[in-house]
Amino acid sequence: MLAAVLHGPNDLRVEHVNDPIIGAGELLVKVEACAICGTDLRIVKGTKTRGVHYPSIIGHEFAGTVVDVGEGVTNFAPGDHVAVAPIIPCRNCAYCVNGQENVCLNRVAIGYEFNGGFAELVCIPAVVLDAGNIVKIDPGVPLEAAALAEPLSCCLNGQRKARVRLNSNVVIIGAGPIGLMHIMLARAAGAAQIIVSELLPNRRERALAAGADVVIDPGRENLLEIVKNCTNGLGADIVILAIGVPALVNDTLRLLRKGGHLNFFAGMPEGATSSIDANLIHYNELRLSGTSASTRQDFYEALNLIVTGKIAASSLISHRFPLREADQAFAVAFAGEGEKVVIYPSQSGR
Ligand SMILES: [Zn+2]
Ligand SMILES: [Zn+2]
Structure with a gap:
């Protein structure tokens, strides 16, 4: 598959990598839209390093279509449209127990510890499914809008x-x-x-x-x-x-x-x-x-605001790029003059 792989600070390369192979309890998702976040810019620049490793695929604001389900997965099926809450709380630490899971001491995230959405395909690990971080959405909802549920949940x-x-x-x-x-x-x-x-x-x-x-x-x-x-x-x-x-x-x-x-x-x-x-x-x-990040409940509510049209999320998108033009997409985002810059990996051509 094609992916934008971060090899180190200021070293993002669009290249072919092996398709992810999913195991039991996991999902394979085709990424339809993945937005560039201000945090992604800091990661690429190298000024944010917590949870980041090299080489890796970043991108945590995305939505897509399920293409395969691992053994034991019963609540999702190929063809389902899904939105992804990227932060996975441990549900066990003092903060999680106290209703502050957004500042969980042991949190991990897609686009950081796990590979993210600037790729044609992404493997959703079992721990992410178990935590309720994948939400099925109506096929009528534009996936580029659903991809913006994460930043909206933080707001x-x-x-x-x-x-x-x-x-x-x-x-x-x-x-x-x-x-x-x-x-x-x-x-x-x-x-x-x-x-x-x-x-x-x-x-x-x-x-x-x-x-x-x-x-x-x-x-x-x-x-x-x-x-x-x-x-x-x-x-x-x-x-x-x-x-x-x-x-x-x-x-x-x-x-x-x-x-x-x-x-x-x-x-x-x-x-x-x-x-x-x-x-x-x-x-x-x-x-x-x-304010730091968001809880799963914030995410569900933000997604609901998008799904019901209360928040016109697509109107926030100022620039759209295929994955093979990820370099340009990041350049536009770095310039900081537009609004949301979104990459559409499934249109990149394989
Ligand atoms: Zn973000
Ligand atoms: Zn925790």
Whole structure:
């Protein structure tokens, strides 16, 4: 089969490799669509290494069609369309037991420890099936949309932590694919106003199309002034920091009303620090939260939002490539000007 194999940092090669051979309890899935995640970019660059090995096939945001089932598999059959929740919690550690399986101490993931979706075929190990990480979906649901359930599930986790709800005034910093998902989720949750800050003009346009009420260019406009104007001088209920820029943290705290909530959704560059005026938190009784990955329940709910059309996931895709053009796909994703970049391995020609 054709696969994009990562041989080391900055060494991704599209090449022919042996088809995976499945064993008992496993599934062989033909990958129809696999999206490039910001994390994949960090893995390719070599700045994220946890769980990564070489050579390996990365890609954890994908959906496909079952082509073969291993001995003992009874709940899936060839032809089934499936979405894949890539993170497999151990279900045993202190965090799993406490309902925080997204930060499981022993978690493994497809696209990291197990080969992922930038390939024509992927073997789904038995442990993944056992954990309920493979979800059958209606054949009428576009698989490219289902492939985006994983990033959407992380955003859903973030919005829960930040308690976005009916009538919330929400500020979202950054309108990349993750920022757009936050816009769509906040809209679906009944937010009163969604204010978005984004430097790139094409991303600002997409933010408006995704449902933002006010979209500003922080290079030219004063976000704090605009947020105050939109909220009777009070400030936002919730700010979601969807870009990993440490220098923004303090200014972001100033956007909040008393009792407001800042969610650190994006990861920051490793080792980066930001200096903050702690009195902003103290006197304004601000609440802060972080968000890392998602639970299986988050995934099921995110997928349901896509399947029912509540979230128009396909509209987040700005670029589509066959697998043999994976290099170009990654170049576009690295340039960071589009939104979701998706690779379609089954159209690559064998
Ligand atoms: Zn991802
Ligand atoms: Zn665990």
